[in-house]
Amino acid sequence: MREPWPRRRVMGAGLAALAAAAVTGYAAYQRWWSSGAGTAQLPPGQTLEVAQLEELNAIPEFTLAGATGDFTRHDLLGRWSFIFFGYTNCPNACPATLGILNHVQEALQAQGLPQPRIVFVSLDPERDTPPVLQRYAAAFGTDTLGLTGSATALRGLLAFFGVTYERRPGVDAAGYTLDHTTNFFLVRPDGRWLATFAPADDGDAVLADTVTLVRLAPD
Numbered sequence: 001m002r003e004p005w006p007r008r009r010v011m012g013a014g015l016a017a018l019a020a021a022a023v024t025g026y027a028a029y030q031r032w033w034s035s036g037a038g039t040a041q042l043p044p045g046q047t048l049e050v051a052q053l054e055e056l057n058a059i060p061e062f063t064l065a066g067a068t069g070d071f072t073r074h075d076l077l078g079r080w081s082f083i084f085f086g087y088t089n090c091p092n093a094c095p096a097t098l099g100i101l102n103h104v105q106e107a108l109q110a111q112g113l114p115q116p117r118i119v120f121v122s123l124d125p126e127r128d129t130p131p132v133l134q135r136y137a138a139a140f141g142t143d144t145l146g147l148t149g150s151a152t153a154l155r156g157l158l159a160f161f162g163v164t165y166e167r168r169p170g171v172d173a174a175g176y177t178l179d180h181t182t183n184f185f186l187v188r189p190d191g192r193w194l195a196t197f198a199p200a201d202d203g204d205a206v207l208a209d210t211v212t213l214v215r216l217a218p219d
Contacts, residue, residue: 067134080116084184087124
């Protein structure tokens with residue numbers, strides 16, 4: 001049984017690597033993809049550097065608030081999505097991670113591959129209103145969404161992804177900071193959780209793993 005990625009609260013590192021898919025491996029991946037259940041497995045010869053495959057569980061129902069209204073599980077369907085939890089006053093991990101994900105989007109576009117939308121979910125609804133999140137998300141590309149919700153609204157998603165956070169008194173004008181999980185998550189267009197990415201400061205490694213995951217999807 002695989003060991004899960006630790007739910008880290010610090011930035012990590014990875015090495016970029018991308019293996020070519022063999023024809024037989026591709027066929028195996030198609031069978032796995034179509035199953036929609038069980039722990040995901042890559043075909044023989046495929047490896048991941050900073051991501052770990054998950055059990056293809058369907059994301060639970062949720063309703064959060066965005067700049068244009070409610071955002072629900074249904075709105076995830078039909079597109080790849082990166083889901084990342086943080087807050088706009090985060091000094092380091094959040095802007096660094098969102099910057100990496102925007103870099104991945106741009107590189108995938110250049111390669112003609114599907115670009116996961118970035119879904120940034122705030123853990124700080126007290127300060128992160130939908131207008132604040134809209135302005136913040138816009139700094140990381142036009143395909144980045146900022147969502148917020150009450151602790152009750154967030155509870156199911158946090159439990160599903162294993163995300164935790166803790167509020168700590170601050171020493172600056174912001175008043176407080178949050179220690180929080182900095183893993184991020186890749187969700188398939190059918191709303192199933194495909195992979196967890198370890199906190200990474202190597203955009204090339206994140207890109208390589210994302211290419212491996214989206215390129216092998218059946219047409």
